[in-house]
Amino acid sequence: MDMDIPPPIPAQPTRFLDRLRSFIRMRGLAYATEKTYVFWIKRFIRFHGRKHPETMGSAEVEAFLSHLVLQANASVATQRGALNALVFLYREFLGIPLDNLNYEAARKPAKLPTVFSPEEAKAAINNLEGEYRLIAMLIYGSGLRINEVLRLRVKDVDFGMQQLVVRSGKGNKDRITLLPDSLVQPLTKQIEAALHQHSSDLAKGYGSVYTC
Incomplete structure (x- = not known):
């Protein structure tokens, strides 16, 4: 059956x-x-x-x-x-009412979140290089998720207001988050490198779209 x-x-x-x-x-x-x-x-x-x-x-x-x-x-x-x-x-x-029940209630097990201390996070970032280092800095400094970092575009970086536009984040919603001072220079260099590569590819007839 x-x-x-x-x-x-x-x-x-x-x-x-x-x-x-x-x-x-x-x-x-x-x-x-x-x-x-x-x-x-x-x-x-x-x-x-x-x-x-x-x-x-x-x-x-x-x-x-x-x-x-x-x-x-x-x-x-x-x-x-x-x-x-x-x-x-x-x-x-x-159809029999139950009085206010008094019983031993189950409890959720107490689990402490596993997170880096500020010192541990900085030590981990300092052991990275290049784009991996920048990704980790964005995750730690701006609170981005890994997929949000990978979707970040040049147009989403606002240096004047020192903020980032996160598109289609959690719940498929857009949001704005801060851009710390420590990220301005690394992001500027990454954008310059991406634009340079983009111009080079256009000259070769590729026309790719680059993240920052």
């Missing part, structure tokens, strides 16, 4: 899970949601010794959600998925 095809259920279901599935489908929810909800509700029932959900309530939901974290080491997304399924079961399907 195709795992993405909803299993048939009786027209007048009597079994608990069949009635739940029928209710979910009448609500027009996606089959992926149905599978997720049924998975967590079955796991909840088994956790509590196969008690019927109508005989349980907030205390049992809290115990199950805390178990997912304390014993099963569940992630934030996993616990949230279980919570959504059980809230749907009680509030929507059974």
Whole structure:
């Protein structure tokens, strides 16, 4: 059987899970949601010794959600998925309100960002040469992404206002960023070299387009 095809259920279901599935489908929810909800509700029932959900309530939901974290080491997304399924079961399907739930919440692991200190960044840049050095300086000094540096054009450099126009950046949006003093001279030299090469290619009949 195709795992993405909803299993048939009786027209007048009597079994608990069949009635739940029928209710979910009448609500027009996606089959992926149905599978997720049924998975967590079955796991909840088994956790509590196969008690019927109508005989349980907030205390049992809290115990199950805390178990997912304390014993099963569940992630934030996993616990949230279980919570959504059980809230749907009680509030929507059974019409039983859940009190303010008090359970052990999963926490995102604390991860410190790996970034260079100013001294480390300068040391790395100082070990580069030529265009690679200029690219690193633009990334560090003007906050450009690597693809934004590679798309930079002569027309996007405004020495008078000491700014760069970043075109089609994140979200396909244009933005303006600063041009530090330390980048004026290297960019000027790069533009002069690019224009010289461009003129040379035009004389040879190539007509290429150069970045700065």
